[in-house]
Amino acid sequence: MSFVYPWFLWALLALAIPVIIHLFHFRRFKTVYFTNVKFLKEVKEQTSARSKIKHLLVLIARILTLAFLVFAFAMPYLPNKNGKVKSGNKDVSIFFDNSFSMAAESEDVRLLEKARTRVEEIVSAYSVDDRIQILTADFEGRDQRLLSKEDALTRINEVKITHNVRNLSKVLARQKQAVNGGKNKNKELYIVSDFQKNITDLSPYKDTTISLNLVPLQSVQNQNVAIDTAWFQSPVQSLNQPNPLVVKVRNLSDREIPNVRMSLYIDNQTRPVGTLTIPAQTSVYDTIDIPVLRTGWHEAKLTITDFPIEFDNDYYFTFNVDEQVDILQIHEGTPNRFVAATFLDNDYFKATSQNAGQLNYTEFPNYDLVILDELKSIPSGLISELKNYAMNGGNVVLFPHHEANLSDYNNLTRQFNANAYGSLDVRERKVSYINFEEFIFNDVFEDRRSNLKLPVTQANYKIAKRATSGEEVILRYRDGGTFVGKYTQGKGHLFLCAAPLGVDYSDFVKNGEIFVPMLYKMALSATTEDKVAYIIGKDDVLETDNRASSSELVYKLQGNQGEFIPEQRPMGSRVMLGLNNQIKAAGFYNLYLKKDEVLDKFGFNYDRKESYLTFYNVEDLGNLMGSNVAIIEGTNSTDFTEIIATQSKGTPLWKWCLVIALIFLAIETALLRLWKI
Numbered sequence: 001m002s003f004v005y006p007w008f009l010w011a012l013l014a015l016a017i018p019v020i021i022h023l024f025h026f027r028r029f030k031t032v033y034f035t036n037v038k039f040l041k042e043v044k045e046q047t048s049a050r051s052k053i054k055h056l057l058v059l060i061a062r063i064l065t066l067a068f069l070v071f072a073f074a075m076p077y078l079p080n081k082n083g084k085v086k087s088g089n090k091d092v093s094i095f096f097d098n099s100f101s102m103a104a105e106s107e108d109v110r111l112l113e114k115a116r117t118r119v120e121e122i123v124s125a126y127s128v129d130d131r132i133q134i135l136t137a138d139f140e141g142r143d144q145r146l147l148s149k150e151d152a153l154t155r156i157n158e159v160k161i162t163h164n165v166r167n168l169s170k171v172l173a174r175q176k177q178a179v180n181g182g183k184n185k186n187k188e189l190y191i192v193s194d195f196q197k198n199i200t201d202l203s204p205y206k207d208t209t210i211s212l213n214l215v216p217l218q219s220v221q222n223q224n225v226a227i228d229t230a231w232f233q234s235p236v237q238s239l240n241q242p243n244p245l246v247v248k249v250r251n252l253s254d255r256e257i258p259n260v261r262m263s264l265y266i267d268n269q270t271r272p273v274g275t276l277t278i279p280a281q282t283s284v285y286d287t288i289d290i291p292v293l294r295t296g297w298h299e300a301k302l303t304i305t306d307f308p309i310e311f312d313n314d315y316y317f318t319f320n321v322d323e324q325v326d327i328l329q330i331h332e333g334t335p336n337r338f339v340a341a342t343f344l345d346n347d348y349f350k351a352t353s354q355n356a357g358q359l360n361y362t363e364f365p366n367y368d369l370v371i372l373d374e375l376k377s378i379p380s381g382l383i384s385e386l387k388n389y390a391m392n393g394g395n396v397v398l399f400p401h402h403e404a405n406l407s408d409y410n411n412l413t414r415q416f417n418a419n420a421y422g423s424l425d426v427r428e429r430k431v432s433y434i435n436f437e438e439f440i441f442n443d444v445f446e447d448r449r450s451n452l453k454l455p456v457t458q459a460n461y462k463i464a465k466r467a468t469s470g471e472e473v474i475l476r477y478r479d480g481g482t483f484v485g486k487y488t489q490g491k492g493h494l495f496l497c498a499a500p501l502g503v504d505y506s507d508f509v510k511n512g513e514i515f516v517p518m519l520y521k522m523a524l525s526a527t528t529e530d531k532v533a534y535i536i537g538k539d540d541v542l543e544t545d546n547r548a549s550s551s552e553l554v555y556k557l558q559g560n561q562g563e564f565i566p567e568q569r570p571m572g573s574r575v576m577l578g579l580n581n582q583i584k585a586a587g588f589y590n591l592y593l594k595k596d597e598v599l600d601k602f603g604f605n606y607d608r609k610e611s612y613l614t615f616y617n618v619e620d621l622g623n624l625m626g627s628n629v630a631i632i633e634g635t636n637s638t639d640f641t642e643i644i645a646t647q648s649k650g651t652p653l654w655k656w657c658l659v660i661a662l663i664f665l666a667i668e669t670a671l672l673r674l675w676k677i
Contacts, residue, residue: 008074018062061668068661076653091182093133093175097193100311100610104219115192123152133178137164163606169201195616204626213630223253226312226611242289251278266300295321297601299588312611316603317533325523329353331373338509342519361385365573369523372398377405387415391490402500416494418487419469422462431455432478440521457506460499533603546575559589
C-alpha cells in the first residue's frame with residue numbers, strides 16, 4: 001500500500017491528544033455517608049472496574065476514528081502491477097483510431113462508436129486539472145495541443161471516419177511531442193485502435209518517463225472483399241477497339257466468398273461485368289474489354305457489393321484517347337513514299353514531312369513520333385534535340401541510309417545508350433523472329449502460328465551488341481542479329497532498324513502485314529502514357545503538359561468536394577501540381593485553366609492499406625511491446641472509467657478509510673449512550 005500524500009501522515013501525532021485527555025481526566029467524587037459501609041465498598045469496586053473498561057474502549061474507538069481520517073486524507077492506494085502511479089496533475093494524449101478499418105462491426109455497434117465510448121471513459125477518469133490531447137488519424141493542426149477535460153469530450157463527438165492511414169510509430173511520436181510540450185510532469189499515452197498488423201510497426205517500449213497504455217478493440221467478423229487495382233494491357237487506348245482492362249479483386253477473409261457481383265460505370269452508362277467466386281485469402285484477375293467509341297477523356301468506375309467495409313468497393317480510373325496522332329518524317333530531298341503512304345488514308349494519323357535542313361526544333365513536342373528517313377548525316381544539334389524530345393516522352397525511329405555517316409549515327413546511339421552501327425554487310429539475311437510480347441506486335445495477329453511472310457534484306461548494318469544497352473529486340477534475323485531494336489530513353493524510346501528502306505536493300509516496305517502495323521503501333525506507343533488511377537495520400541504530385549501561356553494563369557482541380565488550387569511548378573513543357581493533402585474523397589477530379597475547358601481528368605481512390613483485416617490480439621501486443629506497456633481490456637458491461645482510474649492511480653482506499661472511521665465513530669457513540677455504568 002502507498003499514499004498519494006504521505007506527508008499528511010504527520011497528522012497521526014494528533015492521536016496523542018485523546019490519550020493525554022484520557023490519562024489526565026480525573027472525575028471528582030462527592031462523599032456520601034451511608035450506614036452500611038461494607039455494601040457501598042463492594043458497589044464502588046464493581047463500578048470502577050466497568051468504568052475503566054468503558055473508557056478504554058471509547059479511547060480506542062476515538063484513536064482509530066482519528067487514525068483512519070488521517071489515512072483518508074493521505075489518499076492510500078494499492079499500486080497497479082507496474083507500480084507506475086504518480087501523484088499530481090497529468091498531461092494525457094489519447095489516439096482515437098478513426099481509419100476505415102474501424103467501420104467493422106463489434107458486437108452490436110461499429111468499432112468506431114465503441115472506440116468513441118472508450119475514449120470518453122478514459123477522459124472521464126481524469127480530473128478537471130489534467131490536460132488532454134485527442135489525436136486522430138487525420139493529424140489535424142488543432143489536435144496537436146492539450147485541451148481541458150470539457151473540450152476533450154467535445155472534440156471526441158466531432159470525430160468521423162477518415163481515409164487517412166497512419167503507422168502507429170508516427171502516432172506515438174506525435175503523442176510524445178504533445179505531452180512533452182505540456183507543463184505537468186506526469187505524462188500518459190493511450191492508443192485506442194484495432195491494431196491492424198500492417199500499421200502496427202511498434203517496437204518494445206523502453207521509455208520509463210511516459211506511461212503507454214494500449215486499448216485493443218476487436219471486430220466480430222473479419223470479412224472483406226476489395227478491388228485492389230486495375231490497369232490496361234496496352235499502354236495506350238485505341239479508338240473503335242476492345243481495350244482489355246485487367247482487374248485485381250482480393251478476398252481478405254478466411255473463407256471463400258461466392259458470387260461477388262462486379263459492375264462497370266463508364267461515361268454515365270452502366271455495364272454488368274459478371275460475378276466472381278474468390279477463394280479465402282486469394283486474389284483473382286478478371287479481364288474486361290472496354291470499347292472506345294470516341295476520342296477525348298473517359299471516366300470509369302468499377303464497383304462491387306461488400307459489407308461492412310465499403311470504402312474499397314469502388315475503383316475510379318480515367319483514360320484519354322487522343323484526337324489524332326502526329327508524326328514527323330525527316331528526310332533529305334525526297335521522303336520515302338512507302339512511309340508516307342502508310343498514314344495517308346487514316347484520318348487518325350497525321351503525317352508531316354520536313355527536310356532535315358529546314359527543321360523547327362521548337363515544334364518537336366507537338367509530334368508523337370519522329371521518323372529519321374534515311375539521312376546520310378545527323379547534325380549534333382538534331383541529336384541533342386531528339387534526346388530531349390525522347391526524355392519527355394517522344395519516340396524516334398531511325399531507318400539508316402546505305403551511305404550513312406556512321407560517326408554521326410553512333411553519336412546518336414551513344415546519346416541513347418543504344419547499340420552502335422557497324423559496317424554495311426552486303427549479303428542476304430532473313431528475319432525469323434517477331435517479339436509478340438512487346439506492345440508493337442502483341443495484338444496485331446490473331447493467329448501467331450500462321451506462316452507470316454517476314455522481311456528479307458540484301459544489305460544491312462551490323463548492330464554491335466553491348467550488355468549495358470538495355471536493348472529489346474522487336475524483329476531478329478535468323479542468325480541472331482537484330483533487325484529492329486528498341487531502347488528506352490527517359491519517358492520515350494529509340495527504334496533502330498539495321499537495313500535501309502530502299503527496295504534495292506530490303507523488301508521491308510513491301511511487307512505490309514509487318515511494316516504497316518509496326519509503324520502504327522510505334523506511333524500509338526509514342527502517345528503519352530498517363531496513369532489511369534491515383535491513390536489519395538500517396539500520389540501527392542501530378543504531372544501534366546503545361547498549357548499555361550502566361551504566369552498569371554492558374555490551374556485548378558475540381559471534384560465532388562469542390563475546387564481548389566494546387567501548388568504549381570512549371571518544368572519546361574510539363575508542370576508539376578502539388579496536392580498537399582487537399583483531396584479527401586475518392587472520385588473524379590478535373591483539371592482546367594478556364595472553367596469550361598477540361599484539360600485532364602484524374603481518378604483518385606482510397607489507400608487499400610486498411611483493407612487488410614489482420615490484427616494483433618492482446619497476447620501478441622504484450623509480446624511485441626514488452627513489460628513497460630499496460631494493455632487494458634474491458635467489455636461493455638465493465639466500468640471502463642474505473643479500470644482507467646485504477647490503471648492510472650492504482651486501487652484507491654480512501655473511501656474505505658472513511659467508512660471505517662465512521663464505523664468507529666458509531667462505536668464510540670454507542671459506548672457513550674448505551675453503556676450505563
